Amino acid sequence: MDEKQLVIELQAGDEKAFRQLVGKYQQQVFRTAMGFVHDGSEADDIAQEVFVEVFRSVHGFRGEASLSTWIYRMTVNRSLNRLRSRKRKGFFQRIEAFFQDDADWTGEPEADCSIHPEAVVGNQETAQALQQALESLPENQRTAFVLYHYEDMAYKEIATVMNVSLPSVESLIHRARKNLQKKLMNFYKK
């Protein structure tokens, strides 16, 4: 079934078409979410949210972007939202810690701006170092990096999903790589 036909059937509420869509895009949605949240069950949760949103809003899909681009955008947005709420939670947890025990309060507003080797334990050291380094990147750098490295997307496709120019994508990926290298170098020096 081609994409146009699939969209028509989805808009008609066809359950078989929806099942087909989930089968076709589930791995890409899951993998992209993994690139942001680095946690299987959270990525699974995001995938569910994305497909529920697809189901609910497909009637408004006008085909200005491809189905795949549309789904990627939703996945990126949901993943970034998830990380933002994680950050907020962390902030409130630090406030809570402040009221529970003054000694716990470091007064740092953004504790995850650098890698904390002390928080990294066991064999997963390098994995966690990379995750922390990725999380410290600005959102647009991280998005470009994830789409390229986790999804094997071409720069041109990334430009479409992110709605930016091709040179912007090149620059974002370059800066993301450079920043990651710097942060990881600092981590391994310690």
Place this chain on the structure above:
Amino acid sequence: MMNEQHTTERLWEFHLGNLSEEENRQMEAHLEACESCLRESEVVKQAVQEIVVERSQEVPPFLYTRIQGRLESVRKPAPLWKRTLVTSLGTILLLVSIWGGVKLGTMDVRQTSGTSVENPMGNLAINEMVNEPIEGYLFDFK
């Protein structure tokens, strides 16, 4: 030898396996000669390996079933005619059971008055509960 942006991009693409044979050879030669690039290369190699591990994770099975579950809980309410039908059927059922209850109640009164004549032991259990001095029995330690 190489400019900064070029080196960074080359290093990542080298570890991703995206360079041509010629470019690979150039990179290997450069890494043998340049210590600072070699250190960077180790870091990039580690990062690329971690990403490969993470992105190879499969979607947990039965994703579609979980999505269906979520959709069920937010499905639109049934159409008006269905809801009206269910409500009126429920009301009718309720009225019938009240009417039935009243009917049964009056039958019971007649039956009880009948049994008291035929079987004087019929209400024994109830009479016992009424007559038994329970509290007195429980606290009478003497």
